[in-house]
Amino acid sequence: MAQVDNEVKGKLVLITGASGGIGAAVARRLWSLGAHLVLTYSSSLDKILDFQKQLYEAFLNGQTAHDPGFFLEDLLFTHRCDLSSPTDIERLFATLQDMHGQSGPDILISNAGYGKRIPSILDISLDEFDKMLNINLRASFLLCKLAIPHMMQRNWGRIIFVSSIAAQGGGINGCHYAASKAGLTGLMKNLARKHAGQGITVNDVAPAMIGDTGMIPDAKFVEGTPGDVKNIPVGRLGTTDEVANVVEMLVKTGYMTGQSILLSGGLM
Numbered sequence: 170m171a172q173v174d175n176e177v178k179g180k181l182v183l184i185t186g187a188s189g190g191i192g193a194a195v196a197r198r199l200w201s202l203g204a205h206l207v208l209t210y211s212s213s214l215d216k217i218l219d220f221q222k223q224l225y226e227a228f229l230n231g232q233t234a235h236d237p238g239f240f241l242e243d244l245l246f247t248h249r250c251d252l253s254s255p256t257d258i259e260r261l262f263a264t265l266q267d268m269h270g271q272s273g274p275d276i277l278i279s280n281a282g283y284g285k286r287i288p289s290i291l292d293i294s295l296d297e298f299d300k301m302l303n304i305n306l307r308a309s310f311l312l313c314k315l316a317i318p319h320m321m322q323r324n325w326g327r328i329i330f331v332s333s334i335a336a337q338g339g340g341i342n343g344c345h346y347a348a349s350k351a352g353l354t355g356l357m358k359n360l361a362r363k364h365a366g367q368g369i370t371v372n373d374v375a376p377a378m379i380g381d382t383g384m385i386p387d388a389k390f391v392e393g394t395p396g397d398v399k400n401i402p403v404g405r406l407g408t409t410d411e412v413a414n415v416v417e418m419l420v421k422t423g424y425m426t427g428q429s430i431l432l433s434g435g436l437m
């Protein structure tokens with residue numbers, strides 16, 4: 170019988186888009202649990218450097234669960250990676266091998282996303298459609314393709330996509346965004362079924378209206394849209410910490426796979 174192993178401490182985690190609101194909250198949480206982190210950013214160098222400093226401070230102040238004896242420089246890496254570029258993704262994995270001696274992460278959080286809001290199909294150009302699909306969907310396919318061989322070898326892995334309520338047709342963006350996120354859920358369900366017997370779980374968290382993010386800085390930003398706080402049953406935006414709660418649960422719950430968890434304050 171397969172063993173129960175839900176340990177996060179000491180696992181190597183790759184989180185894409187850690188320079189953004191949700192990615193940073195997830196990174197902070199897994200760091201506090203003693204994970205080793207590989208974080209990516211694309212354009213926000215200042216943000217990732219500042220964030221890295223915060224994580225260093227938490228470690229040095231004893232606020233993380235890392236075992237003693239590790240050097241900080243061996244526990245946390247940041248890399249620039251444009252996820253629309255297959256070459257960049259391949260380079261990221263080559264670096265992982267060089268720096269960590271692992272061909273892939275134990276835990277993959279495919280979070281980075283592009284969300285330029287164009288509500289009407291009439292205004293969505295083919296270029297915008299392709300760009301959206303490449304960053305939000307194709308990149309996750311490539312990341313999984315490169316990450317899964319290592320997980321199969323270890324007979325252990327966790328993959329979590331950050332999808333969206335838009336996958337179900339809702340949300341404030343257009344059909345290109347919805348299609349990219351629905352595609353992620355299809356990818357997730359197929360991989361979950363194919364790899365469950367190899368100790369690899371695959372799930373997604375599908376948030377809606379999470380504040381303090383580049384996509385939704387605050388409630389004012391969505392006033393007058395379907396995501397207006399007036400329309401959210403719980404009466405407020407979600408927090409990035411609440412997304413991290415769901416990710417933590419998924420990472421620590423190896424019996425759960427193939428699920429899309431809607432985190433939407435009651436929006437359907």
Ligand SMILES: NC(=O)c1ccc[n+]([C@@H]2O[C@H](COP(=O)([O-])OP(=O)(O)OC[C@H]3O[C@@H](n4cnc5c(N)ncnc54)[C@H](OP(=O)(O)O)[C@@H]3O)[C@@H](O)[C@H]2O)c1
Pocket residue numbers: 185186187188189190191192209210211212213214250251252253280281282283284304331332333334375376377378379380382383384385
């Ligand atoms: N906020 C919400 O309410 C909400 C709701 C549903 C789903 N989501 C999903 O949550 C995820 C995180 O978004 P967020 O809300 O935290 O927004 P955010 O703060 O704007 O973060 C977006 C992240 O994605 C990265 N990114 C964008 N384009 C990229 C590219 N071409 N290559 C590599 N990285 C790229 C950004 O990197 P740089 O800044 O370094 O360029 C940033 O780290 C996204 O997948 C989004 O679709 C968010």
